[in-house]
Amino acid sequence: MISSSEGPGESVESEDPVRERGDPAGRADPGGSGWPAGAEGDAGAGRGGQDGDEAAEYGDPDGDEGAEYGDPDDDLSYWADDESLLADRTAAMLWLTGRGLAVERLLLLWGAGLAAVLGWAAVGLAVQSFEAVGLGTASGLVALGLGVVLLVPAVIVAGVWIGRGQDIRRQLVDWAGLGPVPVTDARLRAQRRCVLWLLPSAALCVAGVVATVRALVRPAAVTVGETVYALGFGGTVLLTGLFGVVQAVGHQLWSGTLLNAVPVRRRGGAHR
Numbered sequence: 001m002i003s004s005s006e007g008p009g010e011s012v013e014s015e016d017p018v019r020e021r022g023d024p025a026g027r028a029d030p031g032g033s034g035w036p037a038g039a040e041g042d043a044g045a046g047r048g049g050q051d052g053d054e055a056a057e058y059g060d061p062d063g064d065e066g067a068e069y070g071d072p073d074d075d076l077s078y079w080a081d082d083e084s085l086l087a088d089r090t091a092a093m094l095w096l097t098g099r100g101l102a103v104e105r106l107l108l109l110w111g112a113g114l115a116a117v118l119g120w121a122a123v124g125l126a127v128q129s130f131e132a133v134g135l136g137t138a139s140g141l142v143a144l145g146l147g148v149v150l151l152v153p154a155v156i157v158a159g160v161w162i163g164r165g166q167d168i169r170r171q172l173v174d175w176a177g178l179g180p181v182p183v184t185d186a187r188l189r190a191q192r193r194c195v196l197w198l199l200p201s202a203a204l205c206v207a208g209v210v211a212t213v214r215a216l217v218r219p220a221a222v223t224v225g226e227t228v229y230a231l232g233f234g235g236t237v238l239l240t241g242l243f244g245v246v247q248a249v250g251h252q253l254w255s256g257t258l259l260n261a262v263p264v265r266r267r268g269g270a271h272r
Helices: 040-047 082-100 103-132 136-176 191-216 224-260
Strands: 002-007 010-015
Touching: 082 136, 082 224, 103 136, 103 191, 103 224, 136 224, 191 224
Parallel strands: none
Antiparallel strands: 002 010
């Protein structure tokens, strides 16, 4: 793309750097790789060597909330050279890492857990109403219906949440397999984000275990409905915490294996 601007007695021409490196014109989403509109700016920053920019650490994942992500292009001829391929690989993997450990995903997990806790509360109330018989049967049916309305969407959201995490991990693996050299960018560890996920998730696990144990070792005065709610509450909180812990620890293990596979060359002479 050639653009020119004329002033009094002067003319300035500039070439589009994207065309200069041989990319097809107008391909905002190269090869179905899932690049959102505007993400080329992030990849361009990687090509420019600005890896130390904190603002672009994860490719500004909040810049386009409705973007869809796909697999990298299998046709390596799309990239003009290895340098542009490696720059795009780094930008894509940082973007996907930011998406997989985004705060929004953690909040979505907690939201699903909260809905499930409320659903179990409704189920426990329904059981207590059924125990009362009489007019309690009608209110028990209403409470049971409310519990189902809350629990079913919570389970569906949790399933979608897990599936999305698996898709992101698969895409990361696919991107890591591209290029003539292994991945070496230490930012892929995302240690701060993993800590942000790990600490509250571990606390939820502890709270869930305590609640579950108390529900199992219940005094005789506790009703069946209260026991049902306590077990549902404890199990839901425990699972919510475990999902968060697995996400954080799993990413650390995967990124550690990926990066540690690269031999570190130390100063002080050649290897013997």
